[in-house]
Amino acid sequence: MSKYWNRKINEAEPYVAGEQPKNGQKVIKLNTNENPYPPSPMARAVLRSFDIADLRLYPDTNGTEFIEAVAEVEGVKPSQVFAGNGSDEVLALCFQTFFEKESNTDLPVLTPEFSYSFYPVFEKFYDIRSKKIPLREGLRLDADDYVNVPNCGIAIANPNAPTSRSIGLEDIRKILDANKDSVVIIDEAYAEFEDPFFTAVSLIDDYPNLCVVRTTSKSYSLAGLRVGYAIASEELIEGLKRARDSFNSYPTDRLAEKIAAASVLDVKYHEECIKKIIRTRTNTAEELKSMGFDVPDSSANFIFARPPRGIDAETLYLNLRAKGILVRYFKTPGINDRLRITIGTDDEMEKFIANVREEISNAKDS
Numbered sequence: 001m002s003k004y005w006n007r008k009i010n011e012a013e014p015y016v017a018g019e020q021p022k023n024g025q026k027v028i029k030l031n032t033n034e035n036p037y038p039p040s041p042m043a044r045a046v047l048r049s050f051d052i053a054d055l056r057l058y059p060d061t062n063g064t065e066f067i068e069a070v071a072e073v074e075g076v077k078p079s080q081v082f083a084g085n086g087s088d089e090v091l092a093l094c095f096q097t098f099f100e101k102e103s104n105t106d107l108p109v110l111t112p113e114f115s116y117s118f119y120p121v122f123e124k125f126y127d128i129r130s131k132k133i134p135l136r137e138g139l140r141l142d143a144d145d146y147v148n149v150p151n152c153g154i155a156i157a158n159p160n161a162p163t164s165r166s167i168g169l170e171d172i173r174k175i176l177d178a179n180k181d182s183v184v185i186i187d188e189a190y191a192e193f194e195d196p197f198f199t200a201v202s203l204i205d206d207y208p209n210l211c212v213v214r215t216t217s218k219s220y221s222l223a224g225l226r227v228g229y230a231i232a233s234e235e236l237i238e239g240l241k242r243a244r245d246s247f248n249s250y251p252t253d254r255l256a257e258k259i260a261a262a263s264v265l266d267v268k269y270h271e272e273c274i275k276k277i278i279r280t281r282t283n284t285a286e287e288l289k290s291m292g293f294d295v296p297d298s299s300a301n302f303i304f305a306r307p308p309r310g311i312d313a314e315t316l317y318l319n320l321r322a323k324g325i326l327v328r329y330f331k332t333p334g335i336n337d338r339l340r341i342t343i344g345t346d347d348e349m350e351k352f353i354a355n356v357r358e359e360i361s362n363a364k365d366s
């Protein structure tokens with residue numbers, strides 16, 4: 001609290017990110033869904049050839065080189081792409097642009113009960129009403145729960161975080177058809193890890209109310225660069241540009257624009273990294289299941305596992321942490337019996353599994 005802060009800031013409940021160890025600290029970091037593999041070699045090539053003198057000049061407002069690269073790879077028009085400083089910023093602009101605050105209709109934004117923890121932060125900060133839709137048995141999202149529920153907008157992460165589960169295109173269509181007067185955000189931070197791959201981008205020409213949000217942070221190994229994007233109808237993209245230009249008209253800097261563009265165009269490298277992660281995900285899930293963990297099928301680069309009887313999630317989280325292995329634990333009732341484990345390299349996951357095995361056997365002995 002501070003007397004110098006306004007009411008909004010005094011009452012804000014900011015997002016708390018997963019722990020980032022200090023530089024030089026040796027840990028196995030499986031807590032913030034970063035990619036264990038380096039960015040595309042094309043990203044380094046950009047850095048080598050970049051003329052530092054260009055930094056004198058402001059960047060391009062739209063990040064044109066990047067949005068043209070996305071348009072090419074995704075088969076959409078550049079005018080259907082919007083770039084921002086990470087998808088967190090893109091999502092923040094979406095909430096401000098598409099959802100009603102302090103409206104006389106009082107309608108809420110619908111989000112899954114357990115989903116990306118930034119959504120409730122945005123809702124609070126922008127004074128938007130919210131309604132959490134419970135998940136079904138096994139953390140499953142049911143599209144029918146988003147039909148005939150009055151709302152001013154919908155935000156769904158697909159695959160969902162932290163559950164790792166996803167819904168298919170037919171379910172997304174059902175939600176879009178039932179909510180034609182609201183914008184439906186499909187946050188696809190992890191879509192690239194879907195096996196077989198699919199994306200709601202294929203629906204944007206059918207649904208002017210669909211806003212797909214993507215990021216280069218996870219599958220492109222560029223979390224440190226901060227480039228996220230939205231793919232949607234021109235009508236929605238225009239709205240996002242109005243919001244952006246009322247706040248910060250240069251969200252993607254000159255280097256970020258070029259590095260992200262080169263990375264997105266390196267389709268082959270991207271696919272190779274994803275294949276490796278999917279393979280490691282399958283192996284890790286099998287190992288955990290063989291130890292008695294409940295592991296829902298994951299469509300993301302993490303798994304959401306419930307330890308077997310005899311050791312609770314928080315104890316396991318703390319014991320692993322003491323050994324330099326970071327995973328994510330949420331205290332939230334309903335999901336506080338699970339750990340969210342990012343898929344690292346095979347080597348990292350072998351060490352993780354060996355340590356988990358040891359913890360489980362220690363717990364049995366005591």
Ligand SMILES: *Cc1c(COP(=O)(O)O)cnc(C)c1O
Nearest residue numbers: 086087088116157189215217228
């Ligand atoms: C990681 C994540 C993001 C944010 O990604 P940035 O582009 O790095 O800001 C958005 N949505 C979900 C569901 C995420 O897990």
